[in-house]
Amino acid sequence: MIGIIDYGMGNLHSVSKALERLDLTYVLSEDTGELAEADGLILPGVGSFHDAMNLLKEKEQLDFIKKWVADGRPLLGICLGMQLLFDGSEENQDTEGLGFLPGYARSFRKSEDNVSYKVPHMGWNKLQFKQPDHEMLTNTEEGHVYFVHSYVMRTEAEDILIATADYFGEVPAVVGKGNVIGTQFHPEKSSRIGMQLLENFGKIVAEGRNNNE
């Protein structure tokens, strides 16, 4: 079973519906007691980084997630949920993140010199695989997925990049280290490839459960 963390932000309905279509059982909850029963967690989210971190603290989910990851259990962050996995973000004000992955969310604007381009990065962009053999990319190809974000992860750690996209520079699209995985785009809105990625995460979760048994 997958636990979707409800911390008051984001489109939880479409993530849960996508899991339903894939016949993946899930629980959508803000209660860490309930979420603890799951074999894998999804941290969704749209909205601002600062608000999201505050809500995770208020709802006392922060320590739960940190312990979850320390225990080696699978966690998937989506969009803002992915950015939260990193060291922090400069959105609105500098805010510390969960710190599972090295990197900082920066405004798109500051990444390129004197070139006028559209922000948010909104729409379908093509994936470029950095780790084609990664289990998250099983049965997918370098196709298009749906992005919408105004801040972009900047990281020195090449080894956490599983797939990237190009938008006036490199955009980390699928990232991961061990049991912590993230997608900057919305797999639940990315048609066939997106569904496949969620299915792959479902498999990772199922394998983890079998290993623990």
Place this chain on the structure above:
Amino acid sequence: MITKRIIPCLDVQEGRVVKGVQFVGLRDAGDPVELSTFYDEQGADELVFLDISASHEGRKTMVEVVREVAGTLAIPFTVGGGINSVDDMRTILLAGADKVSLNTAAVKRPELISEGADYFGVQCMVVAIDAKYDENLGSWRIYTHGGRTPTDWEVTDWAKEVVSRGAGEILLTSMDQDGAKNGFDLALTETVNNAVSVPVIASGGAGAKEDFVDVFDKTRADAALAASIFHYKETSVEEVKKYLRDKGVRVR
């Protein structure tokens, strides 16, 4: 690099898609869920639902429609029409829509845009702009109430205003071209693109697949929206995207 989006628009009244949708092979041409799946399979990049219900009951039904569509559709969709408050936005977004589109309500009370953006993020906030060329103004004037009521706003001023208040995208409809089927309003589209830095969806005037190439070749539009040309099967999303690809426009 990011691709250009093709967006069919569906008018929904009391829970049913209206405005002559002529499809063969559909069990029920007025069913929003069935139609969304149809367009998804054709390669639509996104969908827009415009709620044209006049009644309270109709609006409530729309929420059910959104919930159902979100349950089957694996591409993003926007809902507009009759959204007047942060509560309205919350209801629609929690039901599963990815973005809400504001029009008249934003002109009446521009703070609504920032309130929505603060709660839900700029990526959720689309502002729909209906513009018509005005000789005296020497530019395009903004209209509300489905194009019936002129305002004092000039289009670039209004576009800048909505972006400064947190609009993440602009859905720009040319009232001069709307329904004329002889192409998008290239001058208007480029004028607005030059005024703001958020994505702009061109709308109004699509009559043939060539019109889509034009709008992407000659303006910096990020997406193009059309209704009747797709509903009446004059062309299909599939055909348009194939044609764009052949002409060197990047599409999914």
